[in-house]
Amino acid sequence: MTPDEYCQQKAAASGSSFYYSFLFLPQNQRRAITALYAFCREVDDVVDECQDPQIAATKLAWWRQELSSVYSGTPQHPVTQALQAASTEFNLPEEQLQEIIDGMEMDLQQSRYLDFKALSLYCYRVASVVGLLAAEIFGYQDRRTQKYAHDLGLAFQLTNIIRDVGEDARMGRIYLPMEDLQRFEVTAADILNARQTDNFQRLMAFEIERAESYYTQAIDELPASDRRAQRPGLVMAAIYRTLLGEIKRDGCRVLAQRTSLTPIRKLWIAWRTWVRG
Incomplete structure (x- = not known):
């Protein structure tokens, strides 16, 4: 092989x-x-x-x-x-690839994040850096595309965190910022014990809205001159935003299940987004 x-x-x-x-x-x-x-x-x-x-x-x-x-x-x-x-x-750049490992090491060192600023550093290392590297592979002419790639990576990671709340909790991890839990009166024990409360649903609605805002911001930042070259990221955004919609429609039941799209649906979204350019 x-x-x-x-x-x-x-x-x-x-x-x-x-x-x-x-x-x-x-x-x-x-x-x-x-x-x-x-x-x-x-x-x-x-x-x-x-x-x-x-x-x-x-x-x-x-x-x-x-x-x-x-x-x-x-x-x-x-x-x-x-x-x-x-x-x-x-x-x-080697430095950016090494930063991905920096992010993985954060998972070994901590299982909680005090606020969104702290979580953003983690998201940058494990996802935004990947977005910046991917942008280099896809090619771009306008340096503003780097900001698009950064913010799109952040949106992807926030989506992963939302989708995997229950799965991460079963490994003792809570990526949702503690300041958000306090704001919506959700305890760490609620999440670790999979208690699907009204407050938890309000918390998840807030997290979904935040992720959506980063998708919108990223796509608005993508210069028209680079849109065609960066289509793979737009494909990914279309798939992940559809996933967010499914989670929301399903009542944010992420503590007990992991929402996903079927392969054929992903392929359909990918093809439709690609041909639209």
């Missing part, structure tokens, strides 16, 4: 909505974004699947070394081998 085949298999097996935004890209861009996505999956899996924080930290340190070898030596892992070709062709 070649490095590109490994990355493709990793991306397809995840079932992520991101996979559908890659489908219509030219081959070289599709290879590069798939390598980037596979890297994100690998380091995210370290945190999610490793029960011992010390072992997880050791594994992330190994990935740091692998990233360094992408730029200064010969990487060993098929993902970093594929990433080496992508980083050369699309000038992907």
Whole structure:
């Protein structure tokens, strides 16, 4: 199996909505974004699947070394081998890739966020940085597209947090800012014990509105000259905004279930968004 085949298999097996935004890209861009996505999956899996924080930290340190070898030596892992070709062709900065690992390390160090400012740093590292790297792969002419990519990444991560409240709680994590919980009189115990209260529903409506505002802000910031090149992000936004709508229509029952869209629906949204340009 070649490095590109490994990355493709990793991306397809995840079932992520991101996979559908890659489908219509030219081959070289599709290879590069798939390598980037596979890297994100690998380091995210370290945190999610490793029960011992010390072992997880050791594994992330190994990935740091692998990233360094992408730029200064010969990487060993098929993902970093594929990433080496992508980083050369699309000038992907090592510092930004390392920041993704910084975000994963935050998951080992804390399971609560005091306020939205603190959460925004986490979102920046695990999602906005990915958006900035993806923008480099897709190509742009106007530097304002970087702001679009940053804010769209933030919107994606806020959507993930909303969708996964219950799943994260079962691992002892609460990403919703403590200041938001206090504002809506929801306790950490309510979330950890899956208590679907009226206050919790109001809290989730607030979080959905915040995520939606970042989608609107990001798309408004995208210069017309770069809209066609950045279509993969617009595809992803269309899929994720549809998901947010489903969560809202379903009464924000994210504590007990994980709302998702079917593959055929994701494919339909992706195709429709892509042809519209």
